[in-house]
Amino acid sequence: MPAKPVSSPGRIGRRAFLGRGAILAGSAAALGTVFRRTASAQSDANIPPNVPPWMTQQGAPILSPAYGVPSPFEHDVVRRPRARTRTLTAASSCTPLQDLHGIITPNGLHFERHHAGVPAIDPDAHRLLVHGLVERPLTFTINDLMRFPAVSRLHFLECSGNSFWTGTTAKSTVQETHGLLSCCEWTGVLLSTVLAEAGMQPNATWVLAEGADAAGLSRSVPIEKALDDALLVYAQNGERLRPEQGYPLRLLLPGYEGNMNVKWLRRLKLGDQPFQTREETSKYTDLMPDGTSRQFTFVMEAKSVITFPSGGFQLQDHGFYEISGLAWSGRGRITRVEVSTDGGANWKQARLQEPILTKCLTRFRLPWRWEGGPARLQSRAIDETGYVQPDRPDLVAVRGVNSYYHCNAIQEWQVAADGAITNVV
Amino acid sequence: MWSRGPAALILAVLAVAPACLRAQDAPPYGLGRSATPAELAGWDIDVRADGQGLPPGSGSVRDGLKVYAERCAVCHGDKGEGNPMDRLVGGTGTLASANPVRTVGSFWPYPTTLFDYIRRAMPFNAPESLAADQIYAVCAYLLYLNQIVAAEAVLDAETLPKVQMPNRNGFTSPDPRPDVPRPGSR
Numbered sequence: 001m002p003a004k005p006v007s008s009p010g011r012i013g014r015r016a017f018l019g020r021g022a023i024l025a026g027s028a029a030a031l032g033t034v035f036r037r038t039a040s041a042q043s044d045a046n047i048p049p050n051v052p053p054w055m056t057q058q059g060a061p062i063l064s065p066a067y068g069v070p071s072p073f074e075h076d077v078v079r080r081p082r083a084r085t086r087t088l089t090a091a092s093s094c095t096p097l098q099d100l101h102g103i104i105t106p107n108g109l110h111f112e113r114h115h116a117g118v119p120a121i122d123p124d125a126h127r128l129l130v131h132g133l134v135e136r137p138l139t140f141t142i143n144d145l146m147r148f149p150a151v152s153r154l155h156f157l158e159c160s161g162n163s164f165w166t167g168t169t170a171k172s173t174v175q176e177t178h179g180l181l182s183c184c185e186w187t188g189v190l191l192s193t194v195l196a197e198a199g200m201q202p203n204a205t206w207v208l209a210e211g212a213d214a215a216g217l218s219r220s221v222p223i224e225k226a227l228d229d230a231l232l233v234y235a236q237n238g239e240r241l242r243p244e245q246g247y248p249l250r251l252l253l254p255g256y257e258g259n260m261n262v263k264w265l266r267r268l269k270l271g272d273q274p275f276q277t278r279e280e281t282s283k284y285t286d287l288m289p290d291g292t293s294r295q296f297t298f299v300m301e302a303k304s305v306i307t308f309p310s311g312g313f314q315l316q317d318h319g320f321y322e323i324s325g326l327a328w329s330g331r332g333r334i335t336r337v338e339v340s341t342d343g344g345a346n347w348k349q350a351r352l353q354e355p356i357l358t359k360c361l362t363r364f365r366l367p368w369r370w371e372g373g374p375a376r377l378q379s380r381a382i383d384e385t386g387y388v389q390p391d392r393p394d395l396v397a398v399r400g401v402n403s404y405y406h407c408n409a410i411q412e413w414q415v416a417a418d419g420a421i422t423n424v425v
Numbered sequence: 426m427w428s429r430g431p432a433a434l435i436l437a438v439l440a441v442a443p444a445c446l447r448a449q450d451a452p453p454y455g456l457g458r459s460a461t462p463a464e465l466a467g468w469d470i471d472v473r474a475d476g477q478g479l480p481p482g483s484g485s486v487r488d489g490l491k492v493y494a495e496r497c498a499v500c501h502g503d504k505g506e507g508n509p510m511d512r513l514v515g516g517t518g519t520l521a522s523a524n525p526v527r528t529v530g531s532f533w534p535y536p537t538t539l540f541d542y543i544r545r546a547m548p549f550n551a552p553e554s555l556a557a558d559q560i561y562a563v564c565a566y567l568l569y570l571n572q573i574v575a576a577e578a579v580l581d582a583e584t585l586p587k588v589q590m591p592n593r594n595g596f597t598s599p600d601p602r603p604d605v606p607r608p609g610s611r
Contacts, residue, residue, distance in 0.1 A: 086509045087549070116546065129460050129468055136452065137460040144456045197452045208471055214552045216545030218471060267468055276474040278542040282533045285596060291521030293532075295596040301603065390605040398605050402525050406602075 074099075079109055080175060089117030090215075092159065094179025097307045097326065102353075103154070103361040105182035107237050112244050113159050113180065116214035119264055123248035126212065128232070132270035135199030142248045145232060148189035148197075153231070153254070154360045156183040156328045158300050160257035160284060160405040165396075170414075172423040174310040177411060181326070183361040186252050188233035191226050195270075204270040208277075209251045212266040219260045220274040221253060225298070229254050229359075232265065255330030255359040256298045257405070259284050289400035302329035302389050303408035304337055304364070304381035315370055315419030323350075323366045329383035330359055336382040337364040343376030343412065344391065350379070375415040376424070472541040476586030479540065482557035483581035486574070489566025492559045496548045505529075505570045510549070514570045517591055530571025534596055536588040539564045561585065 046052035070077065077100075079093040092113040095105055105111075112118075123142045131137035159180035168177055195207075200223075207226045211217040221230065231252040234241060241247040246263030253260050259279055274280065274296070286294040304327035309315060323341075327334045333356055338347040350364035364379070380389040392409035412424035472478040484492075494503070501507060505514030505528075516526030525531075529539060543560050546552050555563070561580045568574040568588060580588070 090549075116549075116552065127464075129465065130457075131460055131465055131469070137465060138457040139460040139464060140457040147456055148454060193453075197454055197456060199450075199452065210471070214546070216470065216552070218541075218545070269469070269471065271473070273473065273475075275471055275541075276535050276538055277471070278538050278546075281535060281538050281596070282527065282529075287520060287525055287527070289521065291525075291595065293520075293596050294598065294600065296598045297600045297602065299600070299602070387603055388607050394605050402523075 094175045095182050097174045107242050110182040111180045118243050119213050129267045130198045133201040133204040138198050152187040154185050155254040156361045163407040165401040165407050170422040173312045178305045184236040186233045187235035188231040191230035203272050206271050206274050208269040208275045209262040210267040211262045212264040218277045286403035300330035301408045302381045302383040302387050304379040305411045306379050311423040313421045318371050321368050323368045327362045327381035332358050332384040334362040335384050339366045340378045341375045374417050377413040472537045474535045479582035480557040484558050484562025485579045486565045486569040489562035492563050493566050534593050
């Protein structure tokens with residue numbers, strides 16, 4: 001008996017609901033237009049008791065294509081621009097969290113935030129310079145760096161501008177509100193290993209990291225972080241970095257704001273003070289209500305969001321649903337996630353799915369029955385330091401609404417009596 | 426063998442630790458090669474707040490007006506008022522208001538950052554195309570538009586770091602977080 005074609009459309013996940021007309025995109029523009037309310041005559045012809053044609057003929061041959069791509073039925077699972085921007089090279093695009101499962105972000109769906117577009121770099125023509133307060137200024141090829149002892153680690157990356165302090169609408173999806181968030185297995189060499197190779201001088205306290213993009217994007221990294229768990233990364237999820245993620249080399253600072261994880265890394269300079277770059281003075285600083293700005297706020301604090309069901313989905317059938325979402329902390333492991341279906345009046349402990357790793361996305365799940373009527377879905381994360389993700393009013397009471405970065409407030413989705421789900425502004 | 430454990434461990438630590446800590450020792454892996462002064466000179470473009478890294482050259486407000494008009498105004502407006510890209514002028518006194526306006530004049534703490542950023546990233550359509558004199562001149566013109574330097578100012582590696590920015594003391598560190606009371610503790 002021939003093997004079943006690998007291209008058989010799996011009737012799982014979202015489309016399993018959709019095939020029964022159970023869930024629709026509330027906002028077709030936001031979530032795509034692939035959704036179909038009712039099964040077409042053609043697809044009815046392929047369900048029991050009928051035998052579908054893909055069981056009566058050979059499927060596509062191997063290597064079609066040589067580098068595999070998602071099923072065409074998944075064409076709406078794509079990154080989308082976060083906002084209308086004045087250029088498309090200094091811009092960002094968001095991961096479709098509402099369509100993803102587990103904790104890993106496929107490489108083609110990793111969020112983007114570029115300041116001068118994506119450079120096309122020939123790895124043989126790329127170098128990493130390590131200099132400043134070192135005994136031996138060194139230059140490395142990518143092949144040099146790949147000869148060092150390597151490590152692979154799973155970590156989330158989140159832009160510190162992820163989630164809005166103000167300005168969302170009822171139609172905002174989780175892709176828009178939280179999509180500057182991704183999680184990959186990163187492979188590279190510990191930065192501490194490379195710094196030891198250059199011979200760090202004892203008075204070095206900061207490391208300038210500089211990218212080879214047209215912004216020459218640069219950030220100062222405290223030496224404690226550089227020597228702790230910082231990585232020079234050349235691979236993500238098993239393959240070499242994607243151009244959008246810094247090919248052929250990027251810095252990864254687990255748990256730190258995305259901007260510091262400099263892509264297309266070309267230079268590391270050790271110094272005895274921060275370098276006061278544009279990205280750590282006029283940007284990526286947090287303006288407080290009194291007019292002062294917090295500088296060097298690196299850690300992404302614990303946060304969580306329900307990805308299913310979330311803004312734009314439409315519940316139709318009553319009965320069982322599994323609430324599911326993501327939790328993460330730049331300070332370590334997630335220890336607990338609580339979910340409320342009544343706007344925060346009552347909380348239930350969600351089940352955390354293994355693996356639960358430090359500075360990594362953790363998937364949480366909670367069984368739920370929707371019997372019609374309104375509900376207000378919230379989640380809050382607690383990390384191993386005991387930190388509890390704050391409610392928005394508590395966060396705003398301290399920081400106001402003009403700090404732009406580091407918004408980790410609890411997200412609420414409103415389920416209307418008819419099952420339509422919207423963002424609570 | 427167990428009785429030898431602690432002694433062996435101490436010996437191992439004595440043998441390994443200095444190799445890790447003493448920078449003058451041989452590199453552990455011998456990978457990469459020495460970077461030459463010429464290689465470093467071409468890529469070492471950062472400018473620190475104390476002026477380290479500023480190149481020779483100078484520029485005046487008058488020269489800056491010309492460079493700005495030709496290379497910058499199309500994005501930032503004739504007088505730095507912004508549109509379509511970032512506003513560069515004004516906003517002083519707004520940071521504590523409901524609608525803060527963050528510009529070079531109202532927000533940026535260091536004049537050297539201006540030089541560093543223009544040198545590496547501007548103009549947007551041709552980064553790293555301005556000569557040092559042109560960058561000093563554009564810095565001078567923008568600081569003049571923000572009423573931070575006089576119309577006759579000429580900036581160079583000596584004078585630029587000494588320019589006092591209005592929001593120089595507007596930044597706080599270290600990070601005070603966690604800063605939000607836990608739920609129910611209010």
